[in-house]
Amino acid sequence: MFSRKWIAAATLGALLLAGQAMAQDKKVIAVSIPAADHGWTAGIVYHAQAAAKEINAAFPNVEVVVKTSPSAAEQVSALEDLSASRKLDALVILPYSSEELTQPVKAIKDMGTFITVVDRGLTDASVQDLYLAGDNIAVGTNTAKFMIDKLGGKGDVVVLRGIPTVIDDERIKGFQDTIKGTDLKVLDIQYAHWNSDEAFKLMQDYLAKYPHIDAVWANDDDMLLGVLEAVKQSGRTDIKLALGGNGMKDIVKKVIDGDAMTPVETPYPPSMIKTAIYMTVANLIGQAPVRGTVKLDAPLITQANAKEYYFPDSPF
Amino acid sequence: MAVMSESASRRRPLDLNISWTDIGPFLALAALLVVGYLINPDFLSATNLANVITRSAFIAIIAVGATFVISSGGLDLSVGSMAAFITGITIMFMNAVAPHAGIWAIPAGMAVAILVGLVCGLANGLIVTVGRIEPFIATLGTMGIFRALITYLTDGGTIPIDRSLREAYRPVYFGTVGGIPVPILISIAVAAVASFILYKMKYGRKCAAVGANEDVARYSGISVIRTRTVAYIVQGVCVAIAAICYVPRLGAATPTTGQLWELQVITAVVIGGTALRGGKGHVWGTVAGAVILELIANLMVLSDFVSEYLVAAVQGVIIIIAMLIQRFSNSK
Numbered sequence: 001m002f003s004r005k006w007i008a009a010a011t012l013g014a015l016l017l018a019g020q021a022m023a024q025d026k027k028v029i030a031v032s033i034p035a036a037d038h039g040w041t042a043g044i045v046y047h048a049q050a051a052a053k054e055i056n057a058a059f060p061n062v063e064v065v066v067k068t069s070p071s072a073a074e075q076v077s078a079l080e081d082l083s084a085s086r087k088l089d090a091l092v093i094l095p096y097s098s099e100e101l102t103q104p105v106k107a108i109k110d111m112g113t114f115i116t117v118v119d120r121g122l123t124d125a126s127v128q129d130l131y132l133a134g135d136n137i138a139v140g141t142n143t144a145k146f147m148i149d150k151l152g153g154k155g156d157v158v159v160l161r162g163i164p165t166v167i168d169d170e171r172i173k174g175f176q177d178t179i180k181g182t183d184l185k186v187l188d189i190q191y192a193h194w195n196s197d198e199a200f201k202l203m204q205d206y207l208a209k210y211p212h213i214d215a216v217w218a219n220d221d222d223m224l225l226g227v228l229e230a231v232k233q234s235g236r237t238d239i240k241l242a243l244g245g246n247g248m249k250d251i252v253k254k255v256i257d258g259d260a261m262t263p264v265e266t267p268y269p270p271s272m273i274k275t276a277i278y279m280t281v282a283n284l285i286g287q288a289p290v291r292g293t294v295k296l297d298a299p300l301i302t303q304a305n306a307k308e309y310y311f312p313d314s315p316f
Numbered sequence: 317m318a319v320m321s322e323s324a325s326r327r328r329p330l331d332l333n334i335s336w337t338d339i340g341p342f343l344a345l346a347a348l349l350v351v352g353y354l355i356n357p358d359f360l361s362a363t364n365l366a367n368v369i370t371r372s373a374f375i376a377i378i379a380v381g382a383t384f385v386i387s388s389g390g391l392d393l394s395v396g397s398m399a400a401f402i403t404g405i406t407i408m409f410m411n412a413v414a415p416h417a418g419i420w421a422i423p424a425g426m427a428v429a430i431l432v433g434l435v436c437g438l439a440n441g442l443i444v445t446v447g448r449i450e451p452f453i454a455t456l457g458t459m460g461i462f463r464a465l466i467t468y469l470t471d472g473g474t475i476p477i478d479r480s481l482r483e484a485y486r487p488v489y490f491g492t493v494g495g496i497p498v499p500i501l502i503s504i505a506v507a508a509v510a511s512f513i514l515y516k517m518k519y520g521r522k523c524a525a526v527g528a529n530e531d532v533a534r535y536s537g538i539s540v541i542r543t544r545t546v547a548y549i550v551q552g553v554c555v556a557i558a559a560i561c562y563v564p565r566l567g568a569a570t571p572t573t574g575q576l577w578e579l580q581v582i583t584a585v586v587i588g589g590t591a592l593r594g595g596k597g598h599v600w601g602t603v604a605g606a607v608i609l610e611l612i613a614n615l616m617v618l619s620d621f622v623s624e625y626l627v628a629a630v631q632g633v634i635i636i637i638a639m640l641i642q643r644f645s646n647s648k
Contacts, residue, residue: 035472036467036471036472036473036571037467037472037571038472038570038571038572039472039473039474039570041472042470042471042472042473043473045471045472046471161624164625188617189624190617190624190627191624191627195572195575196566196568196570196572197565197566197572197573200371200565200566201371201613201614202617204367204368204371205364205367205614205617205618206617208358208361208363208364208367208614208618209356209358209617209618222570222572225566225568226566229565229566229567233490234363250476314473315470315471315472315473315474316472316473
């Protein structure tokens, strides 16, 4: 009796030790992203947390830690905190700004951490083991192609652009380069700062200024919401198309429902953070080679494939 | 002191000076309308003017409240964030009550909005007066707090209003009474009540006295703390009224709702003729100031000769010129 108890205790002890040894073998993946301060970053936070939950459940020997930061300076501090207490096997980061984060990320790489960078690339590309981003030029190009096709190559278009940044410039450039040589005419193009209220006002002004508009392009869905409200208020029937971009759930829902004015959508999906986290895990666990640059295309979301881009539980 | 009384007595005979401050903003407004018409005749179309004045209503209503705060020698930077916060709370409340109360959720939500505005304003007021913290810093703090709260409530995304309430609530922004959009009527009503309080009631004189000279006001038996706190409460209620008009426009609250409204509000008050350092408040001037700001933005889009990159610069120049015209017409 007595000895059997001892054996049981010893076995249990051995198991516990083994468990601890296994815990030490756990691969740690830190995810550093901006805090949710508008729709798109809210989507980033949602999808990063979803990926962390799924991976932690699927791979007991992987731990994904998600950390959000409200500014570039705080993201630098967060990196220091994350790497101070333990060795990171991988870091997945969506940097606030390329310039400020390059050195701090390099410091972590020097400790032997695998670096995955999402959306905004670092100024020193050699720091990135994996770089994953969407294609902003394609967002403009694919929207323009659809408009040309739908309007039969001619028509009057007004454009609402976002905040003066590279992202905005690329989208506009993709659009303008594509309509060059067609009879699609951009009547006006103004900044509305990716803000629904400003877009509402701007669209009211466009409607007052131009008696005939065939199509509107707001290069972000927050703005499209304001545009649609202004068009609805005006009661005008000349506007055939009002397109957005980014893949907000409300707009994707319109596509699913077969809305006449917004029949398609171009994605610059915040779920790309999930792609990056999964690829990083694939490298750490499955030894799948992932080093390099991945550029997600911005294929048109139509009624046929919209379900793939629809996340009803996401805040975006 | 001697210099001041001298200049005051020198000005006394020319009573016209005072009315210049009063009509200055309206002259600027008229000038802007003429310039606008010359640039693009569509500018004066009924639809365009109705649109522009309607959307200036939020800033106008909040700025009427700010006229109280600034007149009493205070400042409130938190109004934009507060508007977003109240919008969020109101929509959440309406959505929660809608399944039980149906359409009655809307008036109930409006009452909640006013209540929240009152409490927010009271908090600002007490921090400034009882806490004796500079208004700039105190309201900078609450500005951050309200902004963070709305971001938290929305998870960084949006809180849309329940579909069942959407159509019923829409007329509060998009509806008209006798051909005049509802938000314009609401802002006129708010301004009328405010000018009655400020010019016909004892509180109005106390407000200006505290703003003009705190010490003199205290020696003459005015409670500076109570006067200023009440001004912040009025501000809170005005923000709530603006939020009530705002909800039906886009039917959602987001973390970017009301961003930078505080600067537009302060600009409207100053264009309207109220001095930033306190003293007599000009309610109707403030309303004109809010309309002027929105008209300038509208004109930028309707005119073709300003590059999209330079819009903000031209707006800044126009505001400064408008202020200079006022200043020189005052000193004549």
